[in-house]
Amino acid sequence: MTQRTLIVIKPDAVRRGLIGKIITRFEEKGFKILDLKMLTFTRQQAEKFYEPHLGKPFFQDLVNFITSGPVVAAILEAPNAVSVVRLMIGSTRSFEASPGTIRGDFGLGITENVIHASDSEESFKRESAIVFS
Numbered sequence: 087m088t089q090r091t092l093i094v095i096k097p098d099a100v101r102r103g104l105i106g107k108i109i110t111r112f113e114e115k116g117f118k119i120l121d122l123k124m125l126t127f128t129r130q131q132a133e134k135f136y137e138p139h140l141g142k143p144f145f146q147d148l149v150n151f152i153t154s155g156p157v158v159a160a161i162l163e164a165p166n167a168v169s170v171v172r173l174m175i176g177s178t179r180s181f182e183a184s185p186g187t188i189r190g191d192f193g194l195g196i197t198e199n200v201i202h203a204s205d206s207e208e209s210f211k212r213e214s215a216i217v218f219s
Contacts, residue, residue, distance in 0.1 A: 089167040090120065092204045092214045093175075097155035099200035100124075104192055105158050108201060111174065111188060112162055121161040121218055127153045135216050138209075144197070151197045159217045168210065171203045 095108050113119070127135065132149040139145045164170060176183030180193025180200075193199040204210035 088163060088165055089207065090161055090163045090214075091167040091171050091210050092202075092217065093160050093162060093171060094152075094202040094213075094217065095158040095160075096152065096198070096200055096202060097157060098151075098194065098198040099192065100156050100158060102192075102200075104200060108188055108192075109158075109160070112160075112171075115164070115170070115174065117162040117164045117167065117171075119160055120163050122158070123160075123218070124156050124158050125217070126156045129153055131216055135213060147197055152202075161214055161218065168204060168206060172205065175201050175203050 093112070095105055099105065099108060109119070129149065132152045133140075135152070136145060136148045139148060162171065174188060176187025176189040176193075178189075178199060179196050180189045180198070181195070183190035183193060183199075185191065188201050189199050204213050
C-alpha cells in the first residue's frame with residue numbers, strides 16, 4: 087500500500103552538511119519526494135510539533151534543539167513508507183542504532199540524532215500540517 091510520511095533532517099545534520107547524504111538514501115531506496123523545504127522552526131511551531139511529549143522532562147530540550155537552526159523537511163511516498171523509513175533511520179538513541187541506519191551512521195546522541203520521522207499515519211498528518219502549513 088502506497089503511503090506518505092514526513093522526515094525532518096535536524097539542525098545537527100544540516101550543520102554537518104549531511105542533507106544530501108540523507109536524502110540520497112531515501113531516493114536510492116525508491117521513495118518519491120513529494121515536497122521538500124528548508125525552514126527554521128519557530129518556538130510555537132516546535133511546541134506544537136512536539137506536543138505529544140508535553141510534560142515530559144525532555145520536552146524543552148527537544149524544542150530548544152529543533153529551533154537551534156535550519157532543518158530540511160520532506161514528504162516521502164512509497165509502499166509502507168512509515169515503517170520502511172523508521173527501519174532506515176534506526177533507534178532514537180543513536181548509540182543503540184544499528185550500523186547502516188541513518189542514526190547509526192550519523193547520529194551523536196539522543197537529541198542530536200540527525201533525523202525525525204513520523205511514527206504513524208496519524209502523526210504524519212498532524213506533523214506535516216505544522217511543517218507544510
